[in-house]
Amino acid sequence: MSIRVRVNGVEQELDVDPEMPLLWALRDVLGLTGTKYGCGQALCGACSVHLDGQVVRACVTPIRRADGREVTTIEGLSPDGGHPLQRAWVELGVPQCGFCQSGQLMCAAALLAKKPQPTDADIDQSLAGNLCRCGTYTRIRAAVKKAAGVPDSK
Amino acid sequence: MASVVLLAGAGGCRRQPDSDATRWESLPPVDARDLRPLDVFQRIEDPAQRSRALFLETSRVYLHPRCSNCHPDGDSPYQDSGETLHNPPVTRGPEDKGVVGMECAGCHQEKNLELARVPGAPNWHVAPRSMSWVGKSPRELCEQLKDSKRNGGKTLEQLVEHNAHDELVAWGWAPGSGRQPAPGTQAQFGALVAAWVATGAQCPSEEARP
Numbered sequence: 001m002s003i004r005v006r007v008n009g010v011e012q013e014l015d016v017d018p019e020m021p022l023l024w025a026l027r028d029v030l031g032l033t034g035t036k037y038g039c040g041q042a043l044c045g046a047c048s049v050h051l052d053g054q055v056v057r058a059c060v061t062p063i064r065r066a067d068g069r070e071v072t073t074i075e076g077l078s079p080d081g082g083h084p085l086q087r088a089w090v091e092l093g094v095p096q097c098g099f100c101q102s103g104q105l106m107c108a109a110a111l112l113a114k115k116p117q118p119t120d121a122d123i124d125q126s127l128a129g130n131l132c133r134c135g136t137y138t139r140i141r142a143a144v145k146k147a148a149g150v151p152d153s154k
Numbered sequence: 155m156a157s158v159v160l161l162a163g164a165g166g167c168r169r170q171p172d173s174d175a176t177r178w179e180s181l182p183p184v185d186a187r188d189l190r191p192l193d194v195f196q197r198i199e200d201p202a203q204r205s206r207a208l209f210l211e212t213s214r215v216y217l218h219p220r221c222s223n224c225h226p227d228g229d230s231p232y233q234d235s236g237e238t239l240h241n242p243p244v245t246r247g248p249e250d251k252g253v254v255g256m257e258c259a260g261c262h263q264e265k266n267l268e269l270a271r272v273p274g275a276p277n278w279h280v281a282p283r284s285m286s287w288v289g290k291s292p293r294e295l296c297e298q299l300k301d302s303k304r305n306g307g308k309t310l311e312q313l314v315e316h317n318a319h320d321e322l323v324a325w326g327w328a329p330g331s332g333r334q335p336a337p338g339t340q341a342q343f344g345a346l347v348a349a350w351v352a353t354g355a356q357c358p359s360e361e362a363r364p
Contacts, residue, residue, distance in 0.1 A: 019269070041270045042261040043242055055255045060270045065263065107255040114254040126255035129242035 005066045007032070008076025014063065022066055023047045023058035026073060034074040034102050038131075045130030048103035049073050055110045074102035077109055084147040085109055092143045096134035104130045108144045117150055181207065189214065189338025192345050205353035210364040212317075212346045213292040216299075218336045220326040225281040227288040235334075236288070251279045266330035273333070275325035282306070292364065296357035310351045318344025 003014045007030060014025055026032045026049070035058055038046030042057040049058045050072040051065070077083050085108050088094075095101045104127060111118055111126040118126070123144050132140065145152045180197065184190045190211055198204040215221060219236035226232055231240045247253040252260070262278040284304045287295050298304045305313060317323055318340065326336040336343070350356075 021269070042272055045242070048255075048260075054257060054260065056260045060261055060267055060272045061263075062267070110255050122253070125245050125247075125253045129244070129256050129260075 001064075003063050003067045005063070005068070006070045008072060016063055018062060018064035018067075020063045021059050022049070022051075022056070022061040022063050022071070025063045025066075026058060026071070032073050032075050036099055036102060038100070038103075043129075043131075044100070045103045045107065045127075046100050048106045048130065050106060050110060053110070053113065055107050072106075074105060077105065083109065085112065085143065088143040088146040092139055092146065094136055094139045094143045096132075096136050100130060100132045100134075104132065104140055108140070108147075111144070112148055117148055118144065187335075187337055189342045189346065191342070192349055195349065201353045202356045205350055205356035206358040206362070208346055208350040208353065209296050209356070210292055210358050210362055212343060212350060213295060214364045215326070215336045215338070215343050216287065216295055217290075217292070218326070220329055220333065220336045221323075222288050224279075225285055225287045227286050229283075231280045232288070246280050246283075249279075250282050266325075266328070268330060271331040273325065273329055273331070276321045278322065291360055292362060293357050293360045296355075300355055300357075310355055314344065314348045314351055317347045 001016070001018045003016060003018065003025075005012050005014065005025075007026070012030065014029055016025055016029060023035060023037060026035050027037070035049055036046040037059060038044035040059045042060040045057065047058040048055050050056075050070075051061065052069050053072075056065075078086060083105075085105050089101070089105065107127050107130050108123075111122065115122055120141065123141050127140065127144075142152045181190060181194055195204050195208055195211075198207055219232065219234070223232040223234075223236055223240075229246045230244060231246075232238065233240050242256070244252055244256050244258070247257070252258045258278045258280070261272050263272070263274040264276055265274045266272070267274055285298075285306055287298060290298070299313060300310065302308060306316075308316060324340050327338075327340050329335055
């Protein structure tokens with residue numbers, strides 16, 4: 001079955017099993033390996049991408065769900081890595097091992113698109129499904145606030 | 155001394171045998187996976203008592219984890235047997251469909267996803283706080299379901315229709331991935347709810363349990 005999907009602004013026509021997880025299509029078919037495989041059960045958030053602007057877990061999203069729609073991955077968050085979140089991430093040295101970071105960034109970007117001035121509670125609730133085994137949560141929260149221009153009192 | 159007073163008070167409040175419970179015991183036993191068929195309730199001659207027995211039977215569905223997990227007593231749904239909170243830790247958000255980045259639809263889709271055991275049905279969401287019923291007795295639940303302020307703004311007729319045909323309600327009997335379904339079938343449940351309404355939508359006593 002042919003799936004037509006726009007990925008990071010580029011029209012793609014994929015001849016794949018419609019039940020193939022979007023994550024597989026991104027990584028193995030399109031070579032977009034910035035999105036990570038973590039748990040495969042929507043429990044860790046490492047595979048978070050945007051589907052028409054909404055965060056979905058790509059590991060549990062059949063590619064058929066993306067047919068005719070727009071997918072944005074970490075590679076498409078900004079043309080040059082200059083999204084305010086990406087700049088804040090670098091300035092604060094947020095990542096440790098970095099495996100979860102693309103998922104963290106995609107969730108945080110969706111949060112800021114909807115709530116440009118998030119509270120600590122907003123950040124904690126929206127990113128609650130993105131696990132970081134290195135425990136960089138305090139730096140993640142600080143970077144989200146920095147990108148949003150919200151003073152970090154800590 | 156205080157304990158003596160308390161004991162004396164308790165003795166003074168001893169209840170009479172519960173007539174609802176007596177009627178209930180007259181019904182044939184049923185497997186936990188099934189619902190009693192509608193016709194067995196006809197042996198209860200008094201319509202009000204029959205109505206109360208019918209509600210107790212339907213409470214086995216309402217309070218089953220497949221249904222009650224998403225009518226939680228807080229802002230996060232439960233999962234499995236109802237003793238653990240949803241993982242990952244979601245919150246209901248302003249429209250009971252999660253918060254940005256953690257919307258229900260970020261994982262839950264139009265149907266069950268067997269590949270990753272993610273349950274799904276149309277309009278997946280958690281019930282509003284006003285429709286919370288985890289931890290409630292059958293009587294409390296019964297009174298709530300008759301109150302349009304706490305039942306999603308439904309008339310009793312709309313409640314029957316919702317229970318009998320709603321697609322998200324239907325998921326309770328087809329949860330997939332080895333999850334225990336709600337007892338009986340949706341058609342049986344809808345018929346029992348309709349019979350409860352037709353007999354006056356009476357509520358059981360506080361102590362009555364199915």
